[in-house]
Amino acid sequence: MTAMNNQGRPTGTGMSSNRETPTFTGNRALQLEEPLIFERDNPGACGVDFDEPKAFTPRLGKLARKGSIGLPGLSEPEVIRHYVRLSSKNFSIDAGLYPLGSCTMKHNPRLNEKMARLPGFGDVHPLQPVKTVQGALELMDTLSHWLKVLTGMPAVALSPKAGAHGELCGMMAIQAALKARGEDATRKRVLVPESAHGTNPATAALIGYKVDAIPATEDGRVDLAAFKAKLGPDVAAIMLTNPNTCGLFERDIIEIADAVHEAGAFFYCDGANFNAIVGRVRPGDLGVDAMHINLHKTFSTPHGGGGPGAGPVVLSEALAPFAPLPYVTHGKDGFDLVESEAAAAADGQQPFGRMTAFHGQMGMFVRALAYMMSHGSDGLRRVAEDAVLNANYILASLKDDLSAPFEGPCMHEALFDDRFLKGTGVETLDFAKAMIDEGYHPMTMYFPLVVHGALLIEPTETESKMTLDLFIATLKDLARATKSNDKDRFLGAPHFAPRHRLDETAAARSPVLRWGVDVPRQAAD
């Protein structure tokens, strides 16, 4: 946090690195220092002119506020500038390459935004009578149709609001199906590969399952023998990501699915990496029972700081009856929403409950469908092909400078380990921080856990060869520099970011979320 002197000039920033010359203002060229709005307070200043109210008798009794509410005093342009400056500090896919592995940070076409803002979609209220939102329901129905076609699955639940929420939905459907068979009390174990995203074991544990980790083989895939040895009458499901988080296709997936089903369990597939196979492989053909689709990954739509997600879950024949409320049906007077268990029962369904108050993220549905329709079936296939091509271009270009843990081509993301840093005194974290100085958002680090000091790069199909070439050249230069004496380029990095190296552990463990004059400030250097 920046301390201010009494002229409002930041002190103690920008001085900690020998790579820069401090300026009077603390600003660096047009990279402006931006304190909290409370720190900008000019007591007594006000952006609006209200007339003094006429005399009145307050009716609040003892509830009347005694002191000031502590709003900072600023003029209107100062407020505008504060927020505009803050907004420009947000790194986004619109600002540069965002190679976060497992996140599919692809370009979001503006057409999607335009469609999502159409009043008939943007302004609907979830409590409007269904006859007034027929177009919105039709859009949900059409999106459902294409999700089912692309995945080869018979049913889909649209309401989950993100991937992890979709996992919960799929696993609750599995739990409901086991309950209907009278096996919910005996099947209490869920198998999860060691390379899984943390949300998988968290989801299973949240609804009372014991998580049992399956080891990976030398080539980064599920150890089939170890997996089969773990199957038994107490297993409820396997949660498997395909392509997996090492960026590799699980070659034995059909054998895995068959073995799971033979053991009377269900196959939950984490579909976060669907971008690698969309239009090429239908998860339904692989024996999947439930799979979430992160609309905000595979089908563009903003995510992370840029917007909410949506995690529809496709379900197999066996799980379809347990899909949550509400859902869209074709009623006799047009589209309808099934909202109650009674209505669902009349429809032959036994919903396990409800994931959200309403039907999910309308804006995300519109964006995802706009994306699908503008690509068409051939375009969607190209998405997967080009995403895989781009990742392999990165892998092939960098495997001699960085170190790749697994032989052979990858799917949509290129995984490296930290062997290339051995003996250099530089670690994965330092390497990633030096990328910030070069103007790159770092790739995913230290994930998946099965690879030491992992660096996971997902370029997506939306990056051009020219962009990838500069990125590759930058990483080559950095890799070369780790072997030189210029350790400060890494150990002190980022040198050119306003706050330099942050103590991320402290920030996560003891976040300071509230401003107050007496809250202790920690200087970042």
Ligand SMILES: *Cc1c(COP(=O)(O)O)cnc(C)c1O
């Ligand atoms: C992103 C991701 C998730 C979680 O999805 P959210 O939409 O962030 O909740 C789960 N698994 C994998 C492999 C992912 O990459």
